[in-house]
Amino acid sequence: MSYRIGLVGKPSVGKSTFFNAATMNDVPEGAYPFTTIDPSIGEAYIRVTCAAPEFEETCTPSVGFCDDGTRFVPVKLIDVAGLIPGAHEGKGLGNQFLTDLNEADVLVHVVDFSGETDIEGEPTEGHDPREDIAFLEEELDQWYLDILEKGLERYRSGYHGTEGDVEVDLATQMDAFRTSEEEIKQVILALGLDLDPDSWSEDDKLEIARELRTRTKPMVVVANKMDTPAAQENYADITSDPAYDHLTIVPASAHAEKALKEGAEAGVVDYQAGEDGFSVEGDLSDDQRKGLERIRGFVSEYGGTGVQQALETALFDELGALAVFPGSANGRADTQGVFRDCFILPEGATTEDFAYHIHSDIGDGLLHGIDCRSGRQIGGDHELDHRDVVELVTTG
Numbered sequence: 110m111s112y113r114i115g116l117v118g119k120p121s122v123g124k125s126t127f128f129n130a131a132t133m134n135d136v137p138e139g140a141y142p143f144t145t146i147d148p149s150i151g152e153a154y155i156r157v158t159c160a161a162p163e164f165e166e167t168c169t170p171s172v173g174f175c176d177d178g179t180r181f182v183p184v185k186l187i188d189v190a191g192l193i194p195g196a197h198e199g200k201g202l203g204n205q206f207l208t209d210l211n212e213a214d215v216l217v218h219v220v221d222f223s224g225e226t227d228i229e230g231e232p233t234e235g236h237d238p239r240e241d242i243a244f245l246e247e248e249l250d251q252w253y254l255d256i257l258e259k260g261l262e263r264y265r266s267g268y269h270g271t272e273g274d275v276e277v278d279l280a281t282q283m284d285a286f287r288t289s290e291e292e293i294k295q296v297i298l299a300l301g302l303d304l305d306p307d308s309w310s311e312d313d314k315l316e317i318a319r320e321l322r323t324r325t326k327p328m329v330v331v332a333n334k335m336d337t338p339a340a341q342e343n344y345a346d347i348t349s350d351p352a353y354d355h356l357t358i359v360p361a362s363a364h365a366e367k368a369l370k371e372g373a374e375a376g377v378v379d380y381q382a383g384e385d386g387f388s389v390e391g392d393l394s395d396d397q398r399k400g401l402e403r404i405r406g407f408v409s410e411y412g413g414t415g416v417q418q419a420l421e422t423a424l425f426d427e428l429g430a431l432a433v434f435p436g437s438a439n440g441r442a443d444t445q446g447v448f449r450d451c452f453i454l455p456e457g458a459t460t461e462d463f464a465y466h467i468h469s470d471i472g473d474g475l476l477h478g479i480d481c482r483s484g485r486q487i488g489g490d491h492e493l494d495h496r497d498v499v500e501l502v503t504t505g
């Protein structure tokens with residue numbers, strides 16, 4: 110199972126361009142709303158500093174690849190149709206397609222920071238990206254509210270047969286979001302409400318929906334089109350406004366990432382995804398050279414094109430996931446090959462979780478783990494850190 114990152118946002122912000130840049134796919138992009146109708150799923154990568162060199166080994170990745178000490182570990186990226194205000198009432202393409210994002214572990218909200226598209230994705234000038242940040246969260250909350258209402262219908266109609274608890278029906282209805290009865294109950298009680306839905310006002314329900322949304326779909330904001338001066342100005346304004354301190358905003362140019370990757374593929378630039386620089390190698394026209402120099406100015410100022418950074422911020426910072434390498438404590442390669450795997454595990458994962466992640470037999474037979482850096486034994490309930498290298502010792 111690989112992690113899934115969903116791209117959301119109003120039309121024409123650059124979701125598909127971001128998707129193509131990250132996955133090297135070729136889905137349609139266009140300067141008109143609703144270019145994308147059907148969802149696409151592609152393979153993107155997140156970077157993890159490879160542990161093999163510390164052990165004086167050369168890795169042989171089973172999935173993804175390793176470039177100069179940087180592992181590129183596959184994750185799934187999902188591109189969907191644009192969302193406009195009132196989508197929950199059927200505006201635009203409605204919000205039915207949001208079900209395509211049910212399975213996303215974390216969302217990347219792509220915002221056009223250039224202000225050159227209005228709230229529905231039509232060309233304009235001077236549009237305030239703040240509006241886009243706010244409306245999207247409201248639409249997502251409405252989506253959750255709809256599902257909550259369906260759960261309440263289920264509760265009232267007594268599908269469960271006996272007099273049940275409301276959180277049981279809500280958890281069943283919200284199954285795709287992988288939330289639990291316990292979590293739903295906690296959310297309701299933490300909002301100072303009791304467990305009788307008849308006592309909830311419309312606002313209470315919206316509060317529950319919002320709380321469940323922020324817990325189950327953490328999100329980063331991508332300030333896209335940062336190759337334009339207008340976007341750079343908006344970015345400076347918004348990130349210095351304390352009202353936006355609670356958001357993680359990653360500056361990006363999907364265009365720049367695409368151009369650099371295409372240049373690398375054509376052999377005219379030397380560029381590793383996520384780096385804040387590149388070198389020009391091949392014969393280029395003056396226009397191409399100027400284009401690349403413009404990109405250079407931007408990537409050196411913002412620390413990269415932002416595409417890799419956005420995916421990694423979503424997965425590691427917002428979601429709290431961690432990468433763990435299976436290793437062998439005596440330093441020798443196992444029969445499987447050296448540093449083949451790099452697994453992405455959820456926040457708080459323990460040695461035992463790691464074992465079960467690999468195989469249920471390994472989980473069942475786990476005796477203990479060994480931290481391969483220190484050589485120390487670690488228990489099944491030991492919480493792992495990002496980039497730990499762990500040998501699992503089992504009965505089998």
Ligand SMILES: Nc1nc2c(ncn2[C@@H]2O[C@H](COP(=O)(O)OP(=O)(O)OP(=O)(O)O)[C@@H](O)[C@H]2O)c(=O)[nH]1
Pocket residue numbers: 118119120121122123124125126127137138139140141142143144145146189190191192230333334335336337361362363364365
């Ligand atoms: N300047 C600039 N333009 C961009 C960038 N990324 C995308 N665009 C342009 O923005 C327009 C919309 O891009 P798409 O990728 O189709 O946008 P989308 O969000 O997928 O749109 P829908 O599928 O309609 O929801 C296209 O003209 C892109 O070339 C960027 O980083 N910089």
Ligand SMILES: [Mg+2]
Pocket residue numbers: 124125126137138144145189190
């Ligand atoms: Mg699109």
